[in-house]
Amino acid sequence: MKYHSTRNKSLKYTSKEAIQQGLSPEGGLFVPESIPKVTRDELKKWTSLNYRERAKKIFGLFLTDYSKEELDSCVDEAYTSAKFSSPEIAPVVSMDEKLHILELWHGPTSAFKDMALQILPQFLTTAVQSSPDPKEIVILTATSGDTGKAAMVGFQDVPGTRIMVFYPRQGVSSMQKLQMATQEGNNVSVVAVNGNFDHAQTGVKQIFQNEELKENMSRNGLGFSSANSINWGRLAPQIVYYFSAYLDLLKQGSIEFGQVINVVVPTGNFGNILAAWYSRKMGLPLGRLICASNDNKVLTDFIQTGVYDRRREFHPTISPSMDILISSNLERLLYELSGRNDVQVNEWMKQLSENGYYKLEGAALEELQSIFWGGFATEQQTRDAISDTFKKNAYTLDPHTGVGKWVYDRYKEETGDNRITLLVSTASPFKFPGDVLQAIQDNGTVENVVKENRTEESGLAANNDNNATTDDLQILEQLSKISGMDIPKPLENLGEKAVRHTDECEIDQMLDHVSSFMGI
Numbered sequence: 001m002k003y004h005s006t007r008n009k010s011l012k013y014t015s016k017e018a019i020q021q022g023l024s025p026e027g028g029l030f031v032p033e034s035i036p037k038v039t040r041d042e043l044k045k046w047t048s049l050n051y052r053e054r055a056k057k058i059f060g061l062f063l064t065d066y067s068k069e070e071l072d073s074c075v076d077e078a079y080t081s082a083k084f085s086s087p088e089i090a091p092v093v094s095m096d097e098k099l100h101i102l103e104l105w106h107g108p109t110s111a112f113k114d115m116a117l118q119i120l121p122q123f124l125t126t127a128v129q130s131s132p133d134p135k136e137i138v139i140l141t142a143t144s145g146d147t148g149k150a151a152m153v154g155f156q157d158v159p160g161t162r163i164m165v166f167y168p169r170q171g172v173s174s175m176q177k178l179q180m181a182t183q184e185g186n187n188v189s190v191v192a193v194n195g196n197f198d199h200a201q202t203g204v205k206q207i208f209q210n211e212e213l214k215e216n217m218s219r220n221g222l223g224f225s226s227a228n229s230i231n232w233g234r235l236a237p238q239i240v241y242y243f244s245a246y247l248d249l250l251k252q253g254s255i256e257f258g259q260v261i262n263v264v265v266p267t268g269n270f271g272n273i274l275a276a277w278y279s280r281k282m283g284l285p286l287g288r289l290i291c292a293s294n295d296n297k298v299l300t301d302f303i304q305t306g307v308y309d310r311r312r313e314f315h316p317t318i319s320p321s322m323d324i325l326i327s328s329n330l331e332r333l334l335y336e337l338s339g340r341n342d343v344q345v346n347e348w349m350k351q352l353s354e355n356g357y358y359k360l361e362g363a364a365l366e367e368l369q370s371i372f373w374g375g376f377a378t379e380q381q382t383r384d385a386i387s388d389t390f391k392k393n394a395y396t397l398d399p400h401t402g403v404g405k406w407v408y409d410r411y412k413e414e415t416g417d418n419r420i421t422l423l424v425s426t427a428s429p430f431k432f433p434g435d436v437l438q439a440i441q442d443n444g445t446v447e448n449v450v451k452e453n454r455t456e457e458s459g460l461a462a463n464n465d466n467n468a469t470t471d472d473l474q475i476l477e478q479l480s481k482i483s484g485m486d487i488p489k490p491l492e493n494l495g496e497k498a499v500r501h502t503d504e505c506e507i508d509q510m511l512d513h514v515s516s517f518m519g520i
């Protein structure tokens with residue numbers, strides 16, 4: 001299986017090359033040249049397999065230049081009980097007969113990013129070992145809050161790698177910020193950028209395309225790679241859990257074999273839901289892919305009208321990992337919907353960067369709308385969804401999953417489609433404890449404890465003795481008591497960790513930070 005670029009179909013790379021480079025030289029994203037099919041017979045056989053074994057089957061279809069031994073060892077190192085608190089790795093929990101929740105947050109950083117970022121370092125280092133010109137890998141990552149931490153934990157002290165993370169200074173929750181500021185490891189660096197996630201992501205993309213810098217790095221034995229969801233090495237692991245969840249539902253007797261189910265995905269950069277789309281293409285019986293957004297509802301509008309328009313106000317929300325106006329992975333879907341028309345993709349991407357919008361029409365739009373359904377939740381609606389689910393089902397949702405639950409209910413109301421549905425839960429509620437606690441507590445007493453949860457001007461990076469730490473840890477305890485859930489161990493221990501990263505920069509200083517981190 002070879003990989004093309006969405007902006008130049010004539011390029012051909014192996015999966016090792018694609019994973020190592022992250023982004024194609026002309027700015028496109030790597031896509032498999034064909035989408036492998038899983039027959040019903042084969043799928044049925046996978047029912048008895050565990051998560052690791054299912055992962056090996058899927059990777060064997062996409063990462064064909066890795067040997068079986070290589071893939072086995074990548075998987076066996078990544079999805080272990082030392083790293084994941086659930087023996088199922090990605091367990092499915094049932095709300096009622098119709099709604100099932102796929103919990104993707106049992107990894108070391110309590111967000112779904114771990115599902116891919118626990119294995120990406122193994123994919124990458126394996127790829128580098130078989131490269132004719134092995135270089136030290138420099139990972140650059142822009143994060144809306146969860147990727148950065150998950151990537152650093154994945155790459156912490158991995159030989160032959162260094163990682164630098166940029167996050168929007170005022171765009172992450174205080175818990176996310178504390179998780180990043182306390183990151184250990186001798187090969188990591190974290191910088192808060194004065195800007196939003198889109199600024200940070202655009203800044204990182206530009207640095208990736210800086211030829212002068214890359215030549216200089218090459219002379220010094222260094223090469224960039226990306227841990228963002230633009231890397232195919234992150235997409236492939238996300239396909240695994242859709243297959244696995246379907247098979248678990250089957251095993252639990254919640255569905256019949258072959259029964260079509262819908263999926264709801266809280267969406268930002270369009271990576272997670274794109275993996276659902278690939279799974280569907282591969283033959284997994286998925287029906288509607290329901291794309292849930294928060295107030296930054298650029299994708300809802302796109303799915304409803306065909307117009308992708310980023311020229312709008314940016315809203316910081318209580319689901320910060322979805323505060324995104326430029327959903328990078330959509331480019332992969334556009335490539336497929338346009339019949340793999342790289343010229344057309346180039347044109348759309350040019351319009352997006354120059355004019356701020358593009359328009360999908362005709363058959364491509366029809367296909368988009370026949371598969372996807374878009375909806376969004378406001379801040380209050382998100383809180384209501386968390387509160388209602390807690391009251392009705394005694395189940396605590398994080399704000400991102402709360403957005404998904406709200407949109408799921410609207411979808412049913414508007415379409416009458418009452419198929420069995422998998423709601424993808426992308427974070428532990430303990431990652432956003434203040435907002436969640438506030439939502440599930442009826443009385444106002446919590447207001448005193450829960451201060452503004454967003455990072456303030458004098459956030460942790462600037463001020464080590466900021467009270468947010470103590471507040472957050474106190475809130476964790478309270479949330480645990482009320483929800484009846486255990487605090488994830490890595491979050492519980494945060495209070496004892498020293499703040500090690502306090503760097504800040506302007507957008508136009510990102511390049512300088514990267515150079516000095518590499519010492520070139």
Ligand SMILES: *Cc1c(COP(=O)(O)O)cnc(C)c1O
Binds near residue numbers: 268269
């Ligand atoms: C990253 C993230 C999302 C968005 O996922 P995409 O793949 O970027 O669409 C949603 N929820 C949480 C908690 C996340 O960390």
